[in-house]
Amino acid sequence: MRANYHSHTWRCGHAIGREEDYVKTAVEQGFDILGFSDHTPQFFPEGYRSGLRMETGELPNYCRVIRELGEKYRGSIRIHVGLEAEYYPDLFRELIPAARDQGVEYLLLGQHFLGNEQGEHYNGAPTADETILRRYCEQSMEAMQTGMFTYFAHPDLICYQGDPAIYRKHMGRLCREAKSCGLPLEMNLLGLWSGRHYPNLRFWELAAQEGCQAVLGWDAHAPEQLCRAEAEQTMRKTAKDLGIEILDTVTFRSLGRY
Ligand SMILES: [Zn+2]
């Protein structure tokens, strides 16, 4: 079974291509399952625009378009509609019912900012501040504990450049929590082929030590990004060398009562 649950659409403002072209490319590449997980809308206070995600009003159309593609390509590939979502404590209670009402099947945790985003640290920005690292881990652990997330996308997005021992201390806790919640961690192929600071080998050594499970995520922001065979092979080899199990498929966590 070949699956990718991490794909975007033009709605987030920094991905390109028609949804159907992602589906066609996935079929060509031999995927059995393609999940769309565009950047979720968030219910920010009036007057704030995030700039990296669809607006709340676009959610119904997004879900409808993906579902229609699922119908059209039934028999060739299984299509799922999900969202890549931050856990923003002040906004989460509004997000869950909205996503559920539109038939969103799963959420990936992608913790791009601390706090509730507005005026907060972007987690991919380099820092040597332990407080930022600690907050990232604590917020992500709280997110896992909600039980709403199916897996953790690029958990190693945090770009901590301070003492490696401090990194291991906090990220080790995060890995233990993922293990105890049964939440798989994503090895992000976009990060690998585009030369970002993640996947971070230091992180994956910890994940291996803690016995965490992994999932490959293409994080496709264009249809052709589903064809990165070389990055996939490299990542699979790294996982094997570290002794990390890569799951082919995942079980969705339901967006039940929250
Ligand atoms: Zn993106």
Ligand SMILES: [Zn+2]
């Ligand atoms: Zn993504």
